Amino acid sequence: MISISNPGGRNSLSGKMMCELADAVDVLQAWEGGAGVVLHGENGFFCAGADLKVAAQHMLGPSENGMGEEMSYLMHHTTSRLRALPLISVAAIEGAAVGGGAELATACDFRVMAKDSYIRFVHALLSVVPGWGGGTRLTKIVGRRDALRIVCTADKIHADQAMAFGLCDEVVETSTDTVKVATGFLQKLTANSTAATRALKTVVSQADDDAYRPSLNHEHDVFSRMWGNKASAEQIGKGGASARKGD
Numbered sequence: 001m002i003s004i005s006n007p008g009g010r011n012s013l014s015g016k017m018m019c020e021l022a023d024a025v026d027v028l029q030a031w032e033g034g035a036g037v038v039l040h041g042e043n044g045f046f047c048a049g050a051d052l053k054v055a056a057q058h059m060l061g062p063s064e065n066g067m068g069e070e071m072s073y074l075m076h077h078t079t080s081r082l083r084a085l086p087l088i089s090v091a092a093i094e095g096a097a098v099g100g101g102a103e104l105a106t107a108c109d110f111r112v113m114a115k116d117s118y119i120r121f122v123h124a125l126l127s128v129v130p131g132w133g134g135g136t137r138l139t140k141i142v143g144r145r146d147a148l149r150i151v152c153t154a155d156k157i158h159a160d161q162a163m164a165f166g167l168c169d170e171v172v173e174t175s176t177d178t179v180k181v182a183t184g185f186l187q188k189l190t191a192n193s194t195a196a197t198r199a200l201k202t203v204v205s206q207a208d209d210d211a212y213r214p215s216l217n218h219e220h221d222v223f224s225r226m227w228g229n230k231a232s233a234e235q236i237g238k239g240g241a242s243a244r245k246g247d
């Protein structure tokens with residue numbers, strides 16, 4: 001289990017937390033004892049993306065131009081490694097997965113969502129594109145037309161709608177423990193031999209991973225050009241999508 005915890009910031013990720021996530025993936029890469037992993041956020045919220053308070057202080061100044069690019073590089077690398085693990089991964093989503101949090105959810109093989117939770121690609125509201133590889137992965141999951149709908153509108157995609165898009169694999173009633181349901185979901189997929197499950201995951205991963213590498217590189221380049229420009233710096237300074245909370 002990987003748990004995300006930043007209680008004061010809806011589990012948004014600081015630079016330190018991004019490094020800790022990379023370390024957690026290192027540990028899973030070295031782990032040979034199992035066949036699955038659940039990713040979840042503590043205190044009833046999945047993840048609000050990059051920590052915008054840290055970003056406003058340390059990632060937008062004139063001498064900090066390369067910071068957005070470095071964040072994107074690290075998170076591309078980490079999420080790609082997470083996706084390629086020889087483990088079946090399930091994101092257990094409560095509350096919401098917003099911005100980079102939505103991108104993180106797409107790095108897992110499956111998503112189990114609480115009925116009242118939502119996924120929101122808010123990047124258009126911040127005048128940027130996904131920077132953690134989520135644009136490419138979303139397109140692979142839901143297809144070209146629905147991906148465009150989701151990223152260009154920046155609408156909240158609630159669990160039932162996510163299910164219709166193929167972005168969610170199981171909806172959990174609000175009174176039920178989402179992590180427990182995600183763990184049960186995982187147990188069904190990993191019930192056969194651990195060695196076979198791990199090998200099968202590598203076969204499926206290998207079948208589609210190489211083909212999307214150029215698209216990930218393109219996404220990273222576009223994000224790096226846009227992050228920190230005037231329009232995005234203004235929105236980030238205002239707290240990102242929270243300035244548009246009512247919609």
Ligand SMILES: CCCC(=O)SCCNC(=O)CCNC(=O)[C@H](O)C(C)(C)COP(=O)(O)OP(=O)(O)OC[C@H]1O[C@@H](n2cnc3c(N)ncnc32)[C@H](O)[C@@H]1OP(=O)(O)O
Pocket residue numbers: 008009010012048049050051052053054096098099100101122126129130131132239240241242243245
């Ligand atoms: C390539 C990756 C790029 C990115 O990920 S950029 C980040 C994109 N994320 C966003 O724009 C999310 C902005 N936040 C929101 O929309 C809302 O806060 C959100 C997550 C829907 C939660 O709404 P609510 O449940 O109503 O809670 P709230 O707004 O009162 O927030 C509670 C406290 O959490 C803080 N928070 C939320 N998201 C944060 C973030 N990303 N970075 C830093 N702090 C964040 C928020 O400022 C508030 O703090 P405080 O209690 O006022 O001190």
